[in-house]
Every structure is written in structure tokens, then in C-alpha cells.
Amino acid sequence: MRVLKGHGTGNDFVLVPDLDGALELTPELVRALCARHTGIGADGVLRVVRAAKDPDGARYAADAEFFMDYRNADGSLAEMCGNGVRVFMAYLQRACVVDHDAAVATRGGIVRVQTGADGVITVDMGQPRVLADRPVVTAAPLPPTPGARVELPNPHVVVEVGEPADLAALELSDPPLVEPARPGGQNVEFVVRTGPRQLLMRVHERGVGETQSCGTGICAAVVAAATAEGSERDDTVWQVQVPGGSCSVTWRADGTVLLSGPAVIVAELDLDDSWLEAALAAAGSA
Incomplete structure (x- = not known):
């Protein structure tokens, strides 16, 4: 085989x-x-x-x-x-x-x-759903912190942390605690803003554990960050750095999200x- x-x-x-x-x-x-x-x-x-x-x-x-x-x-x-x-x-x-x-x-x-x-390679990821609820996420040593729930179409919870050092200190060998949790689980992204339209991210994927990258998670992180600052659907390019490299994301005026990166x-x-x-x-x- x-x-x-x-x-x-x-x-x-x-x-x-x-x-x-x-x-x-x-x-x-x-x-x-x-x-x-x-x-x-x-x-x-x-x-x-x-x-x-x-x-x-x-x-x-x-x-x-x-x-x-x-x-x-x-x-x-x-x-x-x-x-x-x-x-x-x-x-x-x-x-x-x-x-x-x-x-x-x-x-x-x-x-x-x-x-x-x-x-x-660029993928048209479709239109995200930003849900209203704010689940609380706990991952040591981060205290319980509200996150943004985004579906694209995988379920995500995106949590902003303060500094790169805080991101590096997170213990992600076990799934972060999400309350309330989605019955089928969810991916959890932790992000730091490192500049205009620039994010640094780590992710724990349901069914896998911490991974070097997550494409839908990268898009969800941009959607959550853009929504938080009121710049959604503005056709600008975001750069997201993950442990395994970098991808770019554009949230277009028509509502669709483009993900570009290597394969x-x-x-x-x-x-x-x-x-x-x-x-x-x-x-x-x-």
C-alpha cells in the first residue's frame, strides 16, 4: 500500500x-x-x-x-x-x-x-460564523479568560493573551478547559498581537493535541482579532506566525476568508x- x-x-x-x-x-x-x-x-x-x-x-x-x-x-x-x-x-x-x-x-x-x-496555495475557506457566547478558557498558567467562539466550519475558541512570553509559557499538553464546552470538542487558539495585522499563535486541536499549525484556526484567530478591533471584512492581509511557519489571511468584503500558505x-x-x-x-x- x-x-x-x-x-x-x-x-x-x-x-x-x-x-x-x-x-x-x-x-x-x-x-x-x-x-x-x-x-x-x-x-x-x-x-x-x-x-x-x-x-x-x-x-x-x-x-x-x-x-x-x-x-x-x-x-x-x-x-x-x-x-x-x-x-x-x-x-x-x-x-x-x-x-x-x-x-x-x-x-x-x-x-x-x-x-x-x-x-x-490559496484556499477560499468560506464565510465564518462569529457566535455571541464567550466561553471561559483555562490553560496553566493562564487564569480563566473569556474567548471568542468562531466556526469556519470547524469549531474554535480564540483567546488573546498579553505578551509572547505568556504565549510561550502555556502548558498545552492537555486540552485547555473550556466552559461551556462544545459537546464534540473544539480547537483552542491562543494569540498575541505583535503588530498591525500580525498575530503570533499556538493551538490545541481536538483529537490531536498541540500542533505546529492549524489552518482553520489561523483563519479563526484573524476573524476574532478583526472583529474585536472593528476591522472585519476590510480586504486587508493579516500575517499569522505559528510554530511551523507563517500563513496570510484576508477577510474579504464579500464575507469569505482566504488562507494562503505553503504545502x-x-x-x-x-x-x-x-x-x-x-x-x-x-x-x-x-
Whole structure:
């Protein structure tokens, strides 16, 4: 079985080409692939399948040929992944099945993806929802702090902290406490303003843990920061620095959010047959 490894600003993925939808991607197999010490190691799995061949993608097949079946490292489903869809696009181009522009179906809907001449990939992430409630977030040593709840389409809570040193001191090995929490969990972004339209961010992703980057989280952070200062939908470019690199975000006047950043295919790998057999057997007996 051939897979690929890729990343977008350090947010890393195992890509599983399965154009005809022949593979049963169980949570147990996802966890085995993503295991850092005994598998390939990744924040999640991107299964590349034709939309018409997947039960969740079939409703989009008339408008998007390919469906991004994204799973978090713990095997749970996610609506969308902003870094993942850029890596997904990089694979589609590598496989010569799209040119520089594509519609990609996700569980959060269809997104348009475009690769520029410089190799930077831009994703139209759609329109965010800024919710009115202000959940309280606690992550040591930060005291309980209200955050902004944003859906894009993944659920996020964005918390502003004062200084880069405060951001660096956060303990994110465990999920931050969010009250009230969303029943299915949420990603939590902690941000510092480092200049006009500039943010520094760390993130804890549901189903994964702290990651080097989160594309939907980067967008949610910009939406929350722009809303707080009254500069939403002004077509200006924000820069967001995460541990794995930098992405730019534009909240356009029409309400849509554009995310731009790099995507890297690291390697193509042939899984060892005995390892895969053992992983599938373990999945079947779980």
C-alpha cells in the first residue's frame, strides 16, 4: 500500500490515495498510521477519493471531482482542515489530475483552491460564523479568560493573551478547559498581537493535541482579532506566525476568508506488508 507524507507549516499528514473508494479507513488504522513512534507519524490522515465514490462526498460530486476525507490523529472525523486541503491540492497536482485550480469537497462543503506561480496555495475557506457566547478558557498558567467562539466550519475558541512570553509559557499538553464546552470538542487558539495585522499563535486541536499549525484556526484567530478591533471584512492581509511557519489571511468584503500558505510533499512510502497486516488485524479485533 502506497501512501505519502506531507505538511503545511508543520501541520503534518499521511495522504492515502484511494480514488475508487476501495479502502475502509477505520479509526484504528488512522491511529496506527499517525502514531509517532510505531507508525508514520502525523496530525491526521487525508484520504484522496473521488467524491462520487464516497458516501460523504457523493452529494458534492456534480461540483467537485475529489473529496478530502480527513481524520484527526485519534481517528475522529473533522469538517475541514485548512492546512490539509493545501497538501491535498499539492498531491492532486503531483498526480497530474488537476492543474492550478480545483474544487475540493470536504465535510464542511466545497472549497476552491488555487496555486499561484510562486507555489503558494490559496484556499477560499468560506464565510465564518462569529457566535455571541464567550466561553471561559483555562490553560496553566493562564487564569480563566473569556474567548471568542468562531466556526469556519470547524469549531474554535480564540483567546488573546498579553505578551509572547505568556504565549510561550502555556502548558498545552492537555486540552485547555473550556466552559461551556462544545459537546464534540473544539480547537483552542491562543494569540498575541505583535503588530498591525500580525498575530503570533499556538493551538490545541481536538483529537490531536498541540500542533505546529492549524489552518482553520489561523483563519479563526484573524476573524476574532478583526472583529474585536472593528476591522472585519476590510480586504486587508493579516500575517499569522505559528510554530511551523507563517500563513496570510484576508477577510474579504464579500464575507469569505482566504488562507494562503505553503504545502510540502515530503515523501512517498510503501507500507511494509507485515506492518499493515498487523495494523489491519488489530483494527479488526478492536
